[in-house]
Amino acid sequence: MNYIEIEKKLGAHNYKPLDVVLTRGEGIWVWDVDGNRYMDCLSAYSAVNQGHCHPRIVDAMVKQAGRLSLTSRAFRNDQLSSFYQVLCRLTNSHKVLPMNSGAEAVETAIKTVRKWGYKNRGIPENKAEIIVCNNNFHGRTITIVSFSSDASARDGFGPFTPGFKNIPFGDANELADAVTENTIAFMAEPIQGEAGVIIPEDGYLKEVRRICDENNLVMILDEIQTGLGRTGKLLAEEHEHVEADMTLIGKALSGGLYPVSAVLSNTEIMDVLNPGEHGSTFGGNPLACAVAITALNVLVDEGMIENSAEMGNYFMKGLSELKNPLIREVRGRGLMIGLEFNPGQTTARQYCEELKNNGILCKETHENIIRFAPPLVVTKDDIDYAMDIIHKVIG
Numbered sequence: 041m042n043y044i045e046i047e048k049k050l051g052a053h054n055y056k057p058l059d060v061v062l063t064r065g066e067g068i069w070v071w072d073v074d075g076n077r078y079m080d081c082l083s084a085y086s087a088v089n090q091g092h093c094h095p096r097i098v099d100a101m102v103k104q105a106g107r108l109s110l111t112s113r114a115f116r117n118d119q120l121s122s123f124y125q126v127l128c129r130l131t132n133s134h135k136v137l138p139m140n141s142g143a144e145a146v147e148t149a150i151k152t153v154r155k156w157g158y159k160n161r162g163i164p165e166n167k168a169e170i171i172v173c174n175n176n177f178h179g180r181t182i183t184i185v186s187f188s189s190d191a192s193a194r195d196g197f198g199p200f201t202p203g204f205k206n207i208p209f210g211d212a213n214e215l216a217d218a219v220t221e222n223t224i225a226f227m228a229e230p231i232q233g234e235a236g237v238i239i240p241e242d243g244y245l246k247e248v249r250r251i252c253d254e255n256n257l258v259m260i261l262d263e264i265q266t267g268l269g270r271t272g273k274l275l276a277e278e279h280e281h282v283e284a285d286m287t288l289i290g291k292a293l294s295g296g297l298y299p300v301s302a303v304l305s306n307t308e309i310m311d312v313l314n315p316g317e318h319g320s321t322f323g324g325n326p327l328a329c330a331v332a333i334t335a336l337n338v339l340v341d342e343g344m345i346e347n348s349a350e351m352g353n354y355f356m357k358g359l360s361e362l363k364n365p366l367i368r369e370v371r372g373r374g375l376m377i378g379l380e381f382n383p384g385q386t387t388a389r390q391y392c393e394e395l396k397n398n399g400i401l402c403k404e405t406h407e408n409i410i411r412f413a414p415p416l417v418v419t420k421d422d423i424d425y426a427m428d429i430i431h432k433v434i435g
């Protein structure tokens with residue numbers, strides 16, 4: 041069967057995947073339809089932090105699927121309360137609002153802080169403003185691309201949603217200067233993922249926290265990619281010992297088995313929502329909850345967060361020994377690692393193609409950055425194996 045031709049003919053062309061057709065996965069490994077094995081160094085953009093088809097999560101999913109999958113929130117189900125408990129215990133959050141995709145969690149946060157702004161801060165109607173960062177990635181809906189600074193995410197999709205102000209990422213003074221009396225929130229990724237693993241200087245989030253407190257702004261951290269062990273902590277905010285008022289998680293919340301996202305919030309903000317004001321048919325369904333509970337427990341029980349920190353350092357050390365003179369920088373935190381080449385001189389895509397031909401799957405971000413983000417179950421031996429190939433391909 042010609043998978044690729046059929047996809048090209050019948051599918052929308054909104055992606056440009058590597059030409060590898062996968063059929064099976066286990067841990068850090070995936071196999072294509074011809075039986076070739078690859079090490080997955082993308083982890084579905086960090087949605088499979090726990091490794092492909094983790095047996096405990098699969099088991100929880102199969103069991104729950106055969107018992108009760110969906111009730112809608114018109115009725116209650118016996119999995120939702122446990123999901124809330126596990127999440128709140130792990131993250132110190134007060135309240136949870138379950139959704140499905142990451143973009144929905146972002147939209148939910150925007151709606152909620154706007155309502156809070158009008159109700160609790162007395163912002164004049166339709167004037168609430170949220171400050172966001174240049175080069176952000178928060179998803180693909182119209183409202184979210186309204187504050188993207190990426191032309192290809194926006195061009196041809198207007199008119200856009202007003203109420204956002206963009207500032208440079210990583211400079212807290214810019215935030216302080218941008219605040220007006222109608223500013224209600226600041227939203228950012230703790231480390232910008234799609235922008236190419238951009239890590240702000242130490243102290244940035246702490247300073248952001250201080251500015252948000254001083255101006256009564258809601259600090260929203262989008263941890264959809266950085267969260268759940270990816271950076272070597274459960275949440276990336278822990279690296280700077282700060283607590284956001286709202287934290288968005290998704291992706292690995294289900295170990296990649298099912299779309300599950302959530303808005304974690306303090307009580308004051310979440311309490312502005314009343315019945316009928318927001319929801320989702322599938323949000324908080326018992327199948328999603330059962331899968332997410334196990335996905336969270338697996339991360340903690342199996343030491344994946346610590347392993348991410350340790351293996352991340354080991355992998356980064358290996359990558360920093362590469363001799364290719366076109367390499368500009370290796371940076372990362374935990375197993376969220378970016379390898380940046382000098383712009384214009386090489387295409388990261390070519391290296392990704394070549395790595396694929398040698399059994400390693402990763403994806404370029406922008407022209408000149410390769411992200412290495414294997415599942416958090418990766419071992420030293422696996423990294424040694426990968427580094428041999430990376431040396432061969434990249435130099």
Ligand SMILES: *Cc1c(COP(=O)(O)O)cnc(C)c1O
Nearest residue numbers: 141142143177178179262264265
């Ligand atoms: C992937 C991602 C999203 C969007 O998640 P979807 O499930 O694709 O809607 C939002 N924010 C960040 C930081 C992401 O990495």
